[in-house]
Amino acid sequence: MPSTPPAQPGQSFAEIDTPALLLDLDAFERNLVAMAAFSEAHGIRLRPHAKTHKSPEIALRQIAHGAVGQCCQKVSEAEILVAGGVGDVLVTNEIASPAKLDRLAILARSAKIGLCVDHADGVREAAAAAARHDVVLDVMVEIDVGGRRCGVAPGEGAVRLAEAIARSNTLRFAGLQAYHGAAQHMRSIDERSEAIERAGLAARNTAERLAQAGLECPVISGAGTGTYELEAQSGIWNELQCGSYIFMDADYARNRQADGSPFRSFEHALFILAGVMSKPVPDRAIVDAGHKTASVDSGMPVPFQREGAIYTKPSDEHGVLTGDPVALPHRGDRVLLIPGHCDPTVNLHDWYVCVRGLHGPDAHVEAVWPVAARGALT
Helix, strand or coil: CCCCCCCCCCCEHHHCCCCEEEEEHHHHHHHHHHHHHHHHHCCCEECCECCCCCCHHHHHHHHHCCCCCEEECCHHHHHHHHHCCCCEEEEEEECCCHHHHHHHHHHCCCCEEEEEECCHHHHHHHHHHHHHCCCCEEEEEEECCCCCCCCECCCHHHHHHHHHHHHCCCEEEEEEECCCCHHHHCCCHHHHHHHHHHHHHHHHHHHHHHHHCCCCCCCEEECCCCCHHHHHHHCCCCEECCCHHHCCCCCHHHCECCCCCECCCCCCCEEEEEEEEEEEECCEEEECCCCCCCCCCCCCCEECCCCCEEEECCCCCCEEEEECCCCCCCCCCEEEEECCCHHHHHCCCCEEEEEECCCCCCCEEEEEEECCCCCCCC
16 A cells, blocks of 8 residues: 655645655656657657656656657556556567466557567467457567567567567567667767667668568667667667656766766756754764665665765665765755666655755645556566
């Protein structure tokens, strides 16, 4: 059962209880506009990834800014998105469960639903589920473009899967899933460019072989916040699956541009608001945000606009700020922390506290949105 929200609309910033997951609405909206403008300028579809936000509220705002639909990783996420009004969802994960495929097929009665396969058994299982529920499912062939995770090898193996999909009466071949996840966090632009160039060659070669086999490949989908510019400029991908751009976590901020400067295409819009509950010595402050508040798989949260303060040594309910005593807050103060990895951090919270004018004197709570797909793991 969801917890009581840490704030209510209309409250001042000072009235928000801690710890809380804060969304800076102004920065968030600028990020929405920036990515929408980029995709429009490059004539490329935008299908943002909902695994980042797990929220129909956010999904519908992305769609209002031109997105064609949403991606997600789990069937349960797709169910929550569709129940929240999203009409086009692609599950970008492999599904090897008849029960899950039945749920997807049922969902296809009320929305456009797509899924990915990388094995002949996946084609047969999806076709059987679609037949059981009298629907047609869009199916993309996932190819391994360098991530060494899911995906059939590019080339002939992918063509054989696409042919099997095309022969089915209950499936529709929708294109190629060509996402290089590992490339998103390669720090230098040269590393990212090289990885995406190799991925593009694999995707282009597969599309050419599909054409030789008489199969149209309507969509080549992929890309993320770390590499989207490269995919868009390649002339190969025609759909972007970026997710984290709406929030911009601390890990993405460690990527570097060509001149060595930090990756700054988008603004930090997601924060953890933490309260200082103890300051036993001048160079140590204890906040009420630990492992149960912030994921640290991609590094620790970063104190926002507190040069010289370092977040360290989290335990279940505690985080330690150390460093320059001048930079550290006092007992009773509140601190904004930039999550190291936004996706799993969001999944730890029940609510987004949406703040207008966050960094100004009139900061206030404009809305509170549920993290509706929190814990949607099946």
